[in-house]
Amino acid sequence: MVDWPQAARAEFGKSIIEARHSIHNSPLFCDGSLAAxxxxxxxxxxxxxxxxxxxxxxxxxxxxxxxxxSGEELLEAVKNGRIWLNLRATNSHVADYAPIADQVFNSIQHMSGQRVLKRDMGVLISSPNVHVHYHLDIPMVALFQVRGEKTVWFYPPTERFAPAAHVEAIALREKEEGLPYSASFDLMAQEFPLRPGMGVTWPQTAPHRVQNGNMLNVSLSCEFMTLPALIKANATYANGRLRRDFGARPSRAHSVSAGTVSKALLARAFKRVGKPQNSAAVTPATFAVDLAAPNCTRALI
Incomplete structure (x- = not known):
């Protein structure tokens, strides 16, 4: 069961919204099930x-x-190392987890009053004290805590905290999701502690960072799109192409308007023509997980 506040619909996509859930009671997240x-x-x-x-x-x-x-060895390495595992689209790859994803996304759809598209429920399994750096996501995201405790800091999705050119580069897949961080940003941050049974969703492309507590953490990172979110994501893509290909200085896609809809349509045309020449290559692996190594990681030669 996932419960959202009654007044959440009016704030969806604009503010941080907290949920309560019972997913942490599922046997699918005990050690044996995670290893499997x-x-x-x-x-x-x-x-x-x-x-x-x-x-x-x-x-x-x-x-x-x-x-x-083996899964058991990998889980042991996470418990004793400094490792963050992301099992993207677990709901598509492992059938036992699909009903949980359906429950989560249907609850968001009911709460928001908007159709929820591109449903991707990832299982995050991460080490004690891991800090996930300052970054943003192009899709909308809801994060549900299942095991352990963590703190999330959220920042405004504005030019100071997430420069438009950086956001466009992420949308174009020229770079990963990271952004430059300054300690001064924390003066405007909203600090949000997460414990099992708690969940949260936040405005699209709002930067955030995450600090695990001193224990194994298991969370569900549920990425999705609504129609407005899809329009804004495509408008951001179009802005990136306009900036790079034509030297334009396009305005940021803050909300859905006639202009953002036009840019979303333009993005479809750009994508039909082809991807930009400077799209980022796949990040290569530079370490292997090794139970015998410090922090359970061994550099690859």
Missing amino acids: LLDLYPRDQLGIWTFADHGEGEEAPVKGEAPDM
């Missing part, structure tokens, strides 16, 4: 990352691999 999930999930699709300590500037996460480890 890691065995069932396509290993070549598994996102394995580690992060440097929290600091100013822009720090990219470091990608890893674990092709020959």
Whole structure:
């Protein structure tokens, strides 16, 4: 069961909205089930990352691999290391988790009064004390805490905190989701602690960072689109192409208007012509998960 506040519809997409849920009571998230999930999930699709300590500037996460480890071994490495696993679209890859995703996304659809599209429920399994750097997501996101505790800091989706050119680069897939961070930003941040049974959703492209507590964390990262969110995402893509290909200085896509709808249609035309020449390559793996190594990570030669 997922419960949203009665007044949430008016604030959806504009403010941070808290939910309550009972997903953490499911046996699908005990150690044995998580190990089995890691065995069932396509290993070549598994996102394995580690992060440097929290600091100013822009720090990219470091990608890893674990092709020959069992799910039980990989879970043990997460418990004892500094590792962040992202099982994107678990609802599509492992059938047992699809009903939970349906429950989550249907609750968002009912709460918002908007059709929920592109439903991607990822399971995040991460080490004690991991800090996920300052970043943003192009889709809308709802985060549900299942095990452990973490704190999320949310920042306004404005030029100061998320420069338009950076957001466009993420939409164009020229770069990963990270953004330059300054400690001064925290004066405008909303700090949100998450414990099992709690969930939260926030405005599209609002920057945020995450700090795990001193324990294993399991969360559901539920990415989705509504029609307004899809229009704004495509308008951002079009802005990026206009800036790069024609030297334009387009206005940011804050809301749905005649202008953003026109740009969303323009994005479709850009995509038919082809991707931009400078699209980012796939990030290579630079470490392997190794139970015997410090922080359970070993550099690849």
